[in-house]
Every structure is written in structure tokens, then in C-alpha cells.
Amino acid sequence: MKIDVEHIARLARLGLTEQEKKLYGDQLSRILGHAEELNKLKTDNVAPTTHAIPMKNVFREDKAIPCEDTEAILRNAPAEESNMFLVPRIIE
């Protein structure tokens, strides 16, 4: 199976060397090739499975509980200003 490694890398914001493109391209091809095996099965009357476990309707009640350490989250910001995450120019 042919894979557009460059396109996938761009979507994932990954910069790959020529060597890596070849390496991951081959690996992804093999993974998808393996998954293709499933196409041999007749599944016309089988509903698509979205989850592996037979559960439904797991909910929580609508109650606000504050998070104790929001500062710790903010400390992940590469740059911060006025308690906000500072990010580079968005639109060219």
C-alpha cells in the first residue's frame, strides 16, 4: 500500500529526513497492509464497532469543581503574559 508520508508528516507537524521518510513510509505501509487483511472478511451484516468495551451512557452530573493547581498547567507555557499563554503570529 502506497503512503504519502510527506502529507501525513505535515498534518502531524513532523519534520522528517529523507531517511526517516523511507523508514516510516515502509513501516506505515506494512501496518496498513496488515489491516487490509480484514477486508477479506465478509462484514456486510456487521455494524461497525466504535468501542471495544460494551458500555454506553457514562455520564457525570453537571457540577462545577475547581481544579486545585491551575498554576502548574500555566507553567507548561513556553511563554506567558498576564496569566495567558503567549503564542507566535497565527495568520501569515
Place this chain on the structure above:
Amino acid sequence: MTNWETIIGLEIHAQLLTESKMFCSCSTKFGAKPNTNICPVCTGQPGVLPVTNKKAIALAIKTAIILNCKIEKTSIFARKNYFYPDLPKDFQISQYELPLAVNGFIDIEVEGVKKRIGITRVHLEEDAGKLVHKGSARIMGAGESLVDYNRTGTPLMEIVTEPDIRSSLEAKVFMETLQHLLQFIGVCDAKMEEGSLRCDANISIRPEGANKFGTKTEVKNMNSFRAVAKALEAEEKRHKEVLQEGGKIIQETRFFDDIAETTIGMRSKESAHDYRYFPEPDLVPIEPEHAWIEEIKKTIVELPTKKAERFEKDFELSKADAEFLTSTPAIADFFENCAKHYSKPKIAANWIMGDLAAYLNANNLTIDKIDFSPLKLAEMLGLIDKGTISGKIAKIVLAEILKTGKNVQDIIKDLGLTQISDESEINNIIDEIINNNPKQVAEFKSGKDPVIMFLVGQVMKASKGRVKPDMAQELLRRALS
């Protein structure tokens, strides 16, 4: 020259009125200090698990019911993958295949003509964070941007219409109708200016009679009903100009500039969208049980259009009055309760739409937030009919009730506002007025009859409005004859 037909479809986002976020327990309260209503779940820290807010599902089901949608037996969440600074997880939990509800409609009325607009789907998702652009009010000229993740994860309901809308006016009326419905059933406060109700539009034009749709563009940044109308007008005009000059419309997203009232093509770094949707593995399917849907149905109040029609008929009100009185469930309830205790609904309606509405507007209040009951209004109106107070005095009484929350009778007694019906007491006032206004009295006696109204006015003033004007006039004429 070609006659063009305009095709519009809307995509609406409504923030649901929940206390906590869609998949975590952070507060959804507006106006908190930046990045204080955030947690590991909504900021996408490794290893966290989202759990669905039951109320958000209930509110979306409620909406789906009034939009006449079919609620799907099974629906699932999906991840929509893209990179943008307001999206900390690098994916948005949304619904793609198997949305919560499909195939509904809303009836709107445009310039007296009823029209049905199809609803393609209603689904749930989470909101993104808020960006503040530095050095510019807009994203275009900004250098750097600041991100506040407080809004990230707020429950959003997406409503998508069929391409059934044929003009910018229809689009505006649709949005107004939808806003009214959402506010009425209490699922969203639906204020476009504040962003709790948002709308993007897909628009294309085609020669009248053609079967195929033209190339569409998507218009964003319409932050008011007026902006919806103006943006779509501008975009429709641009399409016509391009096509009439033999040009081609490029499928793209365009940004509405509400000052220049034009649309501008957006060149975003995020080009060629490839969202790679896949089922959200951390959230199990939603299968709303019949009993739950029935329970939600019971919480739905009589809808505004139906209520207005009933008010028109049962209370013999004009269409405009009925529409005003059904603008919110609280006003409608207030009026209806008042009408139960007072036999002249039109009079009650006038007071609600007049003095009461003016007070609410001036103080930025709503009828359910004040210490005033329909019973008090009914009581006061009864006293006018009995002649205890005049209509003019009633205005003072109402203002005082609204200010102090006191009883009608107490206010009348405290302020000494009962009407003076004792003739000798009125005659005392009249004598005083006659003595103090010899010039006018002489004029009247010489045949200038209209001067009587000046004297009546003086009596009214001296009695602080506590004398019935017709009685004042009668006794004045008697005294001067």
C-alpha cells in the same frame, strides 16, 4: 442579464447553559481571571479521561425535540484533529458520523410569509479557548497572540441547516427565530454579541432555475443579527459581480469586516483541512433511553408561536401585543397570572408593555428578577377601576412598588395617595386656586372657556393628582358660576 438565486445554509454554535464543562468539572462561568477555570482534562494533559456532562446531553435533546429532529438511537463522539493555538489537545471532541439528532425543521415567517427551513443535524462538541491578538483588534494585523483556556471545553451545540435559505433577510429571521426558541426553552442565553450564539454561513448563487449549486464560500465573523444580514448581502453581491464578469468563485473561507461591510478571503496557515476524524476512544456511545427523552419532553414549555396565537385569541390582543408578551417565558407567565386576577387583559398588557417594561429596560432587569408579582399588578389595576386611585397616581404607586417591594395598599396609605372624593375637601382646594389666580378667573368669567383647563390643572397639582379631573372641572364650574 441573468437572474440569480441565492442559496444559504447556516452552521450555528450555541453555548449550552451548564454549570460545568462538557467533559470535565471546570466551571463555565464567564469573566473569570484567565486560565483559572482549567484542569488537566480540558488542557489535554497526558493520561486524563473525559466524562460526559449529562445535562449538556439533556439540553441538546431538548433542543432536538423542539427542532422536530429525529433523535438517533446511538450516537458517538469523534476526534477532529487540527492544530490551532486555542485548541490545547490538538483535537476537538465533536460528533461526525452518528450525531445526536438529524432531520428536523423550523418554521419562520419572513415579511408575512411562512417558510420551513430544514435542520440537517444537531450535535455536541466542546468549545475552543479565547485568543487575544496583540497589537491589533483582529487576527490579521496581530503580531503575537495570548490564549485563555477558560472557555476550552465549554459545551457547544452545533445546529446545521439545509441549504434552504434564499436571502440574507431569511438568514437573519432564521437566526432571530432560533435565538428566541433557544432562550425560551432555557438551553442557551443566545447572545450573538457575547458569543454564546455564533453563526457561520455557506453561500452560493446559481442562475434561476438551475439544478446544480454554484461554488460556495464560507463566511465567518458575524457577531450580530445585523452582521448576518450585512455579510451575506455583501457576499451575495460579490458572487454576482465575479460571475457576471465571467470570473470564477473560489471555494474558501471569508472573514466579514463589519466596519467596511465587506468580506475578505482568509489565508490561514491551516490550509487544506484534513481533520482525520475517528471515534473518540475515551467516550462510550450515547443511547438515550425512551423514558429519559419523555422526561425531557415534559420540561418543555409551550413554544412562543403557539403561545402568541393563544394570547391573541383568548385575551383579544393584537398580534404585536401577543408577540411582545411571549418574548420570554417569564413575561408570558407574568401576564397570564395577572389576567387570572384581573378581568381586562388588554389593560394589564398595556401596563406590562409600558411602565413595567420601561422600568426593566432602564434598570437592565428581567421580570423574574424583581420583587413584583402579577397579583400586585392585578390589585393595583382593580383599585384604579374602583376609583381609589387615578391612572396617573397608579404610575407613582407602581414606581414605588418596584423601588421598595411594598404592598399596594401600604404605599397608597404611606404616600397619602388615595383619591379625594369628599366634595368639601375638594372645594377647599378650589377656593384656594380661585384666590391665587384672579387673572385666569377673570378671563374665564369674560367668556374664555378653555381657561378652565388651566384651573383644573392647578387643582390637580395642588391635590397631587388625587382629585379626578372631571370632578375637579365640575366643581370648579359650579364655584365660578
